[in-house]
Amino acid sequence: MSKRIDVKKTYKLFIGGAFPRTESGRTYEVKNSRGVFIANPCLASRKDLKDAVVAARAAQSGWAHATAYNRGQILYRIAEMLEGRRDQFAAEICELTGVTPRKAQEEVEASIDLLVWYAGWTDKISALDGATNPVAGPYYNFTIPEALGVVGFIAPKKSALLGFVAGIAPIIASGNTVIALASENAPLSAMSLAEVIATSDLPAGVVNILTGKSSELAPWFASHMDIDGLDISGLDAKLVTEIKKGGAQNLKRIHSFKEVASPGRILAFMESKTVWHPIGV
Amino acid sequence: MKYYGLVDGSDASLKSFLNKLPGVDAVGADARAAMLATRSIKTTSKRWAIDTAITMVDLTTLEGADTEGKVQALCAKAVRPDPTDLSVPSVGAVCVYNDMVSVARKHLDSIGGAHIPVAAVSTAFPSGRASMKVKIQDTQDAIDAGAGEIDMVIDRGAFLSGNYIEVFNEIVAIKEICGDKAHLKVIFETGELVTYDNVRKASYLAMLAGADFIKTSTGKIAPAATPPVVLVMLEAVRDFYEMAGVRIGVKPAGGIRNTKDAIKQLVLVNETAGPEWLTPSLFRIGASALLNDLLMQRMKMDDGYYASPQYVTID
Secondary structure (H helix, E strand, O other): OOOOOOOOOOOOOEEOOEOOOOOOOOEOOEEOOOOOEEEOOEOOOHHHHHHHHHHHHHHHHHHHHOOHHHHHHHHHHHHHHHHOOHHHHHHHHHHHHOOOHHHHHHHHHHHHHHHHHHHHHOOOHHHHHOEEOOOOOOEEEEEEEEEOOEEEEEOOOOOOOHHHHHHHHHHHHOOOEEEEEOOOOOOHHHHHHHHHHHOOOOOOOOEEEEOOOHHHHHHHHHHOOOOOEEEOOOOOHHHHHHHHHHHOOOOOEEEOOOOOOOHHHHHOOEEEEEEEEEOOO | OHHHHOOOOOHHHHHHHHHHOOOOOHHHHHHHHHHHOOOOOOHHHHHHHHHHHHHHEEEEEOOOOOOHHHHHHHHHHHHOOOOOOOOOOOOOEEEEEHHHHHHHHHHHHHOOOOOOOEEEEEOOOOOOOOOHHHHHHHHHHHHHOOOOEEEEEOOHHHHHOOOHHHHHHHHHHHHHHHOOOOEEEEEOOHHHHOOHHHHHHHHHHHHHHOOOEEEOOOOOOOOOOOHHHHHHHHHHHHHHHHHHOOOOEEEOEOOOOOHHHHHHHHHHHHHHOOHHHOOOOOEOEEEOOHHHHHHHHHHHHHHOOOOOHHHOOOO
């Protein structure tokens, strides 16, 4: 019997719950730490970004109006699905980054735990940041944090899975939808995570994932009028000024984070709504 | 000459004319429409296409929940689609239900939109299931209220059971009411006609009976204005011009939601019927959501960055 030929995975994009190839037809080579060719992921274009924004915008209202409890359940479900594929993710990280199997395993476990951690925050964040405000009149006055809308995320170059989860989980926890640009050098964990997300009851379009060059796409993230916030944790320092200028047009909230687990990452992409309610009516 | 001298108005002559039409090569039509859809229209051509498409939009609201306020807002948008940019042209027409015609006409006249006709959907739209008496009254009402265009539906039941003469006579009767006061657009509801052969037959039937425009769909049934269906109708108007020397218009409606779809339609028109049809008097697009996307694409071309629906009106 002849030797079996391996079936290699085609890494595609994740937009609106589907796995399309880039409209541009472009790909780029990803090599591991020893310079060995690993895969040809899509080199996404600005039009893929545009399509992803349309999908994210369409999904946003429904996701924000799901109960916080339900959003928490779904984030927890992503953790459950990832738990079942720990070995696959660990092997992928090993192969790509050259870390020891133990380290890779730890990164996957930390990512799962982080999803559970953010799942817990969905129905607690308004208690943390909301308030009843004292006002000089016969009114109750509440401040409630609400989801911002559509948020972009430029994933960190290193820590391919943990850094990626640390970006998307807090963004979607509050009811935002996200367009994430995976790490340019190590995009495979993010694309495999898309398979996990696709089977986790997360509504289509809540998480959209692109692979490509942040130097090419980040300016389009910044200038797009329908992206309300942008997490630039993974952006090259020399691009930051340009991106902040681009985002000024629509007063985009642009943040960068060091901490992986922080309620501040959730609150950064929420805005406060204040409600006045007359007493005695 | 009555019926362009091609039929004499009898059942026999109509049947014989329609049955002599060659069948549509369905695979060929699909392939040709798909091939034309791959044309890439960029920069100045795209700019021209967007502005042309805006002038061809029949801005439509056909909801049970329509109110006078909504129709008036639609009229304002029809006259000046982007209030922040005066270089954006007005749309082709405003398309409303019968009882909203007078509201639309009055409002358009009062805000400098006298040049925009009001199109009324008529003859028991969208199903067409009513007596001839009702359909005639329906049409008369719309014209009395100031409609400049009548979008009538055909009786698909009669058409599908082969009762062509009944459909023909209905169109002739409605055309008579329209006279020279209103343009007549005939809606086939191609999603219910099922085959391209039926679309071709219905196209000729309507043109012979006096339609000024043939229109794909009501927008209430999917599939609606798919590119191959529009291709078949464009071929029909092109060939009818050869036969009768008259240019009949085409109006795809339903399912054309973004700029890309609209530009695909314009390419189809140019390559099938010819550039003579690239004018609002011979080609219209029935749509509601499309206009916002055209405006957003226009903003993108002017500003260099992607626009947001938050900066255009909701309806």
